[in-house]
Amino acid sequence: MSPTRRRPRPLEIALAGDLTERQADLCEKLLEVEPGGECILYFDSLGGSPYSAIALMSLVVLRGLRATGVVAGECSSAALWPFAACRRRLVTPLSVMLFHTMKWQSEENVGLSEAAEWARHFAQLETDMDALLARLFAVPPEKISGWVRSGRYVTGPELAQAGLAELIELEPLRALRG
Helix, strand or coil: CCCCCCCCCCEEEEEEEEHHHHHHHHHHHHHCCCCCCEEEEEEEEEECCHHHHHHHHHHHHHCCCEEEEEEEEEECHHHHHHHHCCCEEEECCCCEEECCCCCCCCCCCCCHHHHHHHHHHHHHHHHHHHHHHHHHHCCCHHHHHHHHHCCCEEEHHHHHHCCCCEECCCCCCHHHHC
16 A cells, blocks of 8 residues: 655745845745646735736746735735736735836936836836736726726725635635635
8 A cells, every 4th residue: 555645735935025126036936836836825015126027927827837826915016917827816805906007216327318218118018017917817908907097905805806816714724725
């Protein structure tokens, strides 16, 4: 008789704080999950750079990760893209997500032509990223753009009611075994 094998637990990764500051570490952790493998991503992040959002979301999507996203606190701004890339999305009654227009700043000394190019680039990037977020959440673009334009804080129950996540109660572990 062979001993009973336990199914390996999915890797658990916390996406907390500013994603830009933790991008290298978070990318490395996502790369530890085998392509097509399972992981649980816990979110409590105010966001970060749009490029950090693109990088983390791309790793989840392009590697075909079977990610479960859990908003343990806040999932705002750039954190929304890796959350939307999760195959299963869970929120609690106290979860909050901030949708807003893209903001950028430069502490560099830039000339007028470079600043104009940044403005053009960010306008296109914002349009493309909002469309991508709508596709990842599988909702009409108007749903996302309405929240973004108004700088809307969306609660866990509201996100679940919109069909973008499952609402779970704050009970130990049972919710993730579903």
